[in-house]
Amino acid sequence: MNKKLLLSLLSFFFLLKVSAQNKIEGFQTPSDQFGHELYVSFFTTIEFNDSDYLGTLLTEIPEMNAINNEFHLQFEKGIAISDEKLDFLESEAIRISKSGASVRKLRNILKVKIDNPTKERLQTIQSELEKLAQVEYCSLMSLQPVTPPGDIFPTTTNYESNQTYLNANPGVNMTYAWGLGLIGNGIKIRDVEYGFNKNHEELVDVNASLATGMTISSSATTAYTEHGTAVLGIVMADKGAYGISGMAYGAQEIIQFPEWQQSGYNRVFAVSQAVANSIAGDVIIYEMQTGGQASNYVPAEFNQAVWDLTKAATDAGVIIVAAAGNGNENLDGGYYAAYRNRGDSGAIIVGAGTPDINHNKISYSTYGARVDVQGWGNSVRATGYGDFSQFGGDFNQSYTDFSGTSSATPIVASCAIVLQSYWHSLTGSYMTSVQMRDLLKLTGIAQGTGGNIGKLPNMQAAIGQINTLSVQENSGQVLFTIFPNPAKDKITINLQQDNSVNAKVEIMNTIGQKVYSSSISLGNNDISIAGLSSGLYVVKITDGEKSSVKKIIKQ
Incomplete structure (x- = not known):
């Protein structure tokens, strides 16, 4: 056989194998002592418009009828996040990542409910569901608590006197x-x-x-x-x-x-x-x-x-x-x-x-x-x-x-x-x-x-x-931090080094009255606020054509 053709065929079958493996989770579940839950993710080509998940699946996937006849399936929402929150997360994903697909996917993750949900029965259902073209994956989750990832024994004796x-x-x-x-x-x-x-x-x-x-x-x-x-x-x-x-x-x-x-x-x-x-x-x-x-x-x-x-x-x-x-x-x-x-x-x-x-x-x-x-x-x-x-x-x-x-x-x-x-x-x-x-x-x-x-x-x-x-994101603004915030007697303003030496700081109360004004230098600048009444104030720093404001709370 032509070597290139053989390599192509081997690559093709390897990809088929990997594709099939992608449906099956390698995660090894413990014994059935604590029970298991089976989650199934359907591709978003299936649209669930109400909570009658089984009815939709029986209509959209004819092969589902045989599985249902044997096991009397019920499905419930797998991801306990409200539709309103999912809508918000999807809009945020579109705004931030330019795609809401990862959030939409959560709507199509269902939990399988059956009578006598032993590990063996759930694994059989998992095997049957994974044969369906409309199923992306099944995930069998043990209800046995997983040990937290620490402390490693024997406990270390290399104690330090501080952090x-x-x-x-x-x-x-x-x-x-x-x-x-x-x-x-x-x-x-x-x-x-x-x-x-x-x-x-x-x-x-x-x-x-x-x-x-x-x-x-x-x-x-x-x-x-x-x-x-x-x-x-x-x-x-x-x-x-x-x-x-x-x-x-x-x-x-x-x-x-x-x-x-x-x-x-x-x-x-x-x-x-x-x-x-x-x-x-x-x-x-x-x-x-x-x-x-x-x-x-x-x-x-x-x-x-x-x-x-x-x-x-x-x-x-x-x-x-x-x-x-x-x-x-x-x-x-x-x-x-x-x-x-x-x-x-x-x-x-x-x-x-x-x-x-x-x-x-x-x-x-x-x-x-x-x-x-x-x-x-x-x-x-x-x-x-x-x-x-x-x-x-x-x-x-x-x-x-x-x-x-x-x-x-x-x-x-x-x-x-x-x-x-x-x-x-x-x-x-x-x-x-x-x-x-x-x-x-x-x-x-x-x-x-x-x-x-x-x-x-x-x-x-x-x-x-x-x-x-x-600096690249905020061209035209003055870069500074204020700490502590809230503060009691004193605040420190740290002016970043990309600003000039001609900066000025002003503090205003909530009705716009100026209660403090001074020049400010690079690095840390301590300002006493002991004489101010408790409440919210606005700190403004101006440097030539640039300016920025932040809010502080006086305790």
Whole structure:
């Protein structure tokens, strides 16, 4: 046979095989002890105009009748997001990403309901549905809670006396951002996992809460719930005179959406609610992993339904930061070809690296080209657990040295939160998930050895790059930041270096009366507001033909 013809035929059959594999998820489900749910995604050529999903399918797909006769199928909406919210997300996706296809897709993901839904019966239905040309994929989700992606045993004994990940290399240099007053102001955060201790001394006075209407399962042990306490502490712990300080302690709020509720375990529902309660500019943290090859842990988006939700959210302007998982899996391997062939979900996938200047891959971190950046995989001082210290025997004064992709992910997420806040303060707009990912990858500190887990964020370099980018986006405006805000006695105005030395600052009250006026120089400028009444004020900086305004609150 002609060699070129043979190669063409082999390529053709290979593509057929890959195409067929794309329908079937490689995810290995546990036993049926906890039960399963089957999600099915129909191509958008099928239009569901009402809740009679089965009636539409029987009309549009004749082959569905035989499956229904055997199993007496019922279908319900698979993604628990209202039509109104989906309409909004689609309009945002069109505005931001120029296409609403990823959001429209969510309308066609249904959940299969049958009597006696054993794993074997659902797998048989899955096999039959995947033969239909109108079905994009089926996803069999176990209702057994998946272990959070951390702590790695044995617990590290390399305890540090402070949060050294806040400092310059080998840390991310968050202290540099704090020195500029950049603490995450105005950004809303959503965390998807199992629970947290709101009564912890570091979280009781910050705007951290459980999502309205959601519960934490009473079956979830502290090994699960304290995972969230550690994560929320890294991100938003109170910056006081004791304990730790959250890396983005000035963020507006952090809300947790638990996978494991009193009603049962449902990851898709938790993610869908986090997405439904987010808008462009918000940051969602996936402190989740799922089973890949040989049930080794990989990113949660390996599950197709989670991937679809992720893609819809990032297209609509939401930043998603997700753990790579603790499975030491190579996502560039053949087993994950179908996963890679889906394309880019837009999420920022985080691997775990060593807490030293080498930034090598830690042995257990999943890796590959799809892993974008790394955070510290151990020696991360955090709230919760109490295995490092517990003051006065009080569970609410517990601290741990956190590890795994669990600790790496909130470190990276905190960087994204602070950088998003800074970008918005300069431009009035928000970075997309892909733009934030590109920024972190461009400006990060290079990885050492091991499979690819990407660079470690470098806040000083990232802020410098934002200054350059914002000048291009804001030609004709003066670039400056104000901190703290709200403020009591003093504000500091940081004037960016691309402005001249002839700038002037004015402060006006809400009726336009000027209450302060002075020249202003490059860098940090301290201004006393102790004599002003409490309320809202407008700060205006003028430099020649350019001017910009920001609002402050005097407490």
